[in-house]
Amino acid sequence: MSINFRVLKEAALEGRIAHLFLFHGSGTKERRRAVLELAGVLNCKGEHRPCWECSVCKKIRSGNHPDIQIVRPQKTSIGIEQVFSLQKKIYRKVYEARYRICLIEEADKLTLPAANALLKIAEEPPENTIIIFSSGNAEGIIDTLQSRAQLVYFSPPDEEEWGEEREEFRLSGGDPDLARAIQEHSPDHVQRWLEKYFDTIESGDFIKAFGLFPLEKEECQIFLQVLAVIIKKMVLKGQVSPQVLTEIRQTIEVIRRQVNHRLALEVLVLKHMKLGGTKIG
Numbered sequence: 001m002s003i004n005f006r007v008l009k010e011a012a013l014e015g016r017i018a019h020l021f022l023f024h025g026s027g028t029k030e031r032r033r034a035v036l037e038l039a040g041v042l043n044c045k046g047e048h049r050p051c052w053e054c055s056v057c058k059k060i061r062s063g064n065h066p067d068i069q070i071v072r073p074q075k076t077s078i079g080i081e082q083v084f085s086l087q088k089k090i091y092r093k094v095y096e097a098r099y100r101i102c103l104i105e106e107a108d109k110l111t112l113p114a115a116n117a118l119l120k121i122a123e124e125p126p127e128n129t130i131i132i133f134s135s136g137n138a139e140g141i142i143d144t145l146q147s148r149a150q151l152v153y154f155s156p157p158d159e160e161e162w163g164e165e166r167e168e169f170r171l172s173g174g175d176p177d178l179a180r181a182i183q184e185h186s187p188d189h190v191q192r193w194l195e196k197y198f199d200t201i202e203s204g205d206f207i208k209a210f211g212l213f214p215l216e217k218e219e220c221q222i223f224l225q226v227l228a229v230i231i232k233k234m235v236l237k238g239q240v241s242p243q244v245l246t247e248i249r250q251t252i253e254v255i256r257r258q259v260n261h262r263l264a265l266e267v268l269v270l271k272h273m274k275l276g277g278t279k280i281g
């Protein structure tokens with residue numbers, strides 16, 4: 001069962017706080033902002049916590065607080081050596097905070113040994129230390145970790161909040177991380193590629209797939225994620241087989257694991273053609 005952030009904040013203000021959390025939903029930036037706010041609630045010296053005025057709050061906001069540790073994936077995953085280096089830091093005395101906060105971002109990218117090492121830490125947590133796993137999808141987190149953590153859900157922001165970037169937001173299906181990635185690569189560029197993709201599938205002519213390249217690996221991952229958003233809508237309308245969506249998701253996963261993305265995409269095109277093209281729009 002997930003609670004929402006407001007409930008967690010109220011509990012923290014009253015000094016009731018668990019030491020292991022899983023923040024899920026919305027985007028990485030949104031969840032990080034919430035973690036810093038929680039750090040403020042727990043450590044601020046002001047009267048209305050967080051005040052964002054005191055020395056503690058200022059350090060938190062500028063990312064310079066020595067008791068806030070953030071671990072992110074290096075390349076494609078968070079490995080055991082990163083957990084060991086975190087471990088060294090957190091069994092030392094807390095520098096100046098009441099509560100030390102360890103944030104594990106994109107926690108669905110933890111390797112299994114890394115996740116297990118973190119679980120061990122969570123079983124015998126260092127004093128006044130709160131470990132927060134953060135991930136867009138809780139499903140990517142191993143069960144043992146999920147069942148021990150307090151889940152906190154963040155709903156995605158409304159489309160209106162995106163102002164000029166609404167197009168990106170719409171293409172992303174409401175995923176703030178994907179919307180930001182689309183913005184970096186320009187929504188026009190993404191859309192043109194998708195048109196080529198659907199054109200290839202429609203034609204049933206594999207030669208057309210060559211028009212999808214050249215393609216950087218990162219670009220390929222973003223395009224496929226947007227493709228998954230479109231196909232998901234089509235599946236819900238009964239326009240396309242759910243199998244197509246499964247194939248796309250699997251392709252995204254194999255590309256993430258360092259497989260040659262050109263080959264993976266060509267295989268996907270062939271499978272998609274076989275499963276039957278569908279009119280888009």
Ligand SMILES: [Zn+2]
Binds near residue numbers: 049051
């Ligand atoms: Zn403060």
